[in-house]
Amino acid sequence: MTTTGEDHTATLTGPWWWARWRSAVLDGSLALVSAVECAIEGYPFADAAGLPVPAGMVFGAVAGSVLLFRRRWPIAVVLVSIAITPAQMGFLMGLVGLYTLAASEMPRRIIGALAGMSMVGMLIVTYVRAHQGMVRGDLQMVGDWFVPFVSITTSLGMTAPPILLGLYVGARRRLMESLRERADSLERELQLLAERAEERAEWARNEERTRIAREMHDVVAHRVSLMVVHAAALQAVARKDPEKAVKNASLVGDMGRQALTELREMLGVLRTGEGGYGGSSVRLQTVPLAAVGVAAAAAASRAVDEETGDGPCLDDLQELVGQSAAAGMVVDLSVEGDARGYAAAVEQTAYRVVQEALTNVHKHAAGAKTRVRVAHRGAEIAMQVENGPPPEPGAASDARLPSGGNGLVGMKERVLGLGGVFVSGPTDAGGFRVSAVIPAEA
The missing domain is CATH 3.30.565.10 (Histidine kinase-like ATPase, C-terminal domain)
Known part of the structure; x- marks a missing residue:
């Protein structure tokens, strides 16, 4: 099932700046691994820099723990990883920091600038380390091409994959959010359309009641009015002129039969299902008033009159x-x-x-x-x-x-x-x- 924007917002129950608890646990685990890595890498750094080993390991652990803030301040995490690159620390922090930066909502120019700085820093450090190896004689069996090859390959391998993966994940996330917002908008529109359809159906029912009442009034009122007039005349002349009274009585009967005929025809129009009233072959199909409105209902009534010739x-x-x-x-x-x-x-x-x-x-x-x-x-x-x-x-x-x-x-x-x-x-x-x-x- 698709999660709408409202449901997505309701799931933001994590601590501090994390949307979910599992995100906080993931970042905490990565920060712990990064701190351990940098602490281990701080040992040779302290030895080369002439610092006490505990100080170098503590420095590495503190620097590696910055990865905990990668979702909150991704730029700071990338800058710290660039800063400790000369000490050959924070490889995991650099990879995760660049990925997080590329997947965030940061402008592309900032992402490109920091990615370029990270790649240049890694290129310089790798070149210097490889050149020192050549000088010490550790790499005497390879040619001069090896140093730039290793430098370029290492810098690209440590920079390009996390950047490309982050850009892909960020674009996919934005696409999902856009689809989620669109689904939420469509859901609201459907609710609005349903409310309007209900209002339209109620309006159509009221209009149809009014139309039926008008038809019944026109069909019955005239005939019954004439019947009442003739009945009053019949009462007045019943004893004085029996012949005229008989004529008026006959007229009253004719009027009553015509009123019943027209009323029966009207009821036939209102019937649905297996044909009209009195064996008519016309069949009326039930149509939702909300979909077609009063015009279609009136048109159906007129169509019956046209086909039966009763109008x-x-x-x-x-x-x-x-x-x-x-x-x-x-x-x-x-x-x-x-x-x-x-x-x-x-x-x-x-x-x-x-x-x-x-x-x-x-x-x-x-x-x-x-x-x-x-x-x-x-x-x-x-x-x-x-x-x-x-x-x-x-x-x-x-x-x-x-x-x-x-x-x-x-x-x-x-x-x-x-x-x-x-x-x-x-x-x-x-x-x-x-x-x-x-x-x-x-």
Whole structure:
């Protein structure tokens, strides 16, 4: 598993400047070995320098123990190793110090300068020692080429490998830290995306609830309102005009059946799984709202209406107006321009706007003269429903039609959702006007 930056920081539990206890133990062990090495090498150094042997060994042990601070002060460790190179001490400290320096975050120019100083110091010391061996006769069997060869080979062997290895390890460490930071950043982004997806899903659910409530309101409210109007009329004429009462009862039955049919179609849209309601062959596949949002959900609903042919259209406006007229409304329908086919969503929205406007007339202005205008234009379709004041104030309350105040809101949401314009408000004559314009290519 990948360790993120936060987990990596949480593991920094070592003492002082060490990130982990094992790093402290490793540096302590290296420092101990280096101190022992330098103490042993301090014996010939003290003998050659004319110093007491214990003093030379103590000096070597103190110098070698500087390796303990290689992670804290790598430059100081390298400088000490260069300083004791003439005494032929600190070979381990030099190797480890150069490696630590190259693997650290120090600038390359400092690493190069100290590596060059170490190599030159080792080259000079090795050359002098080899030349002294030639003079003493220890190396009489070799040629003059041996001294520079040994000097160059030894200086490069003591300098180049730890520097190259340190540079590689440092680059790899930086790469791992970069990948760790990137993984941490990606994890935070994924968490943020998950939170946004949850918020988007909640928003989509709320929007879908609102859309379903609007659809249910449009489907049921108009039919039920007409049924209540006819029922009130039936009650008024039941004894005076039995023939008209029978006609009104028949209309109430027709309205109820139409309301049930539209409600069944709406429930079919909401069903998922093995097909729609009433044996429809259309199958709705469950789609996560967080992934597609309300637009896809609404598109799925419209697709069902298009395939089943159950959605209302502009051709049904004449029947809609006729139903209102049968309920006692004085309503006139006029169509301007050449009718043509629109997208299902456009025709359904136009139909629902007229339907809800007529429902509001039944509720709030019963008996008022109403005019419905539909205009087919080049790039849009416009509709307007305007009613005058009711002939008898308070007549609408006779049917006792409840009003939830959501009709105008639903009409406006529908029209604006297709990029149209919706305006409603009272007229100067005391009536009410509802106007909407919907783009033909919505």
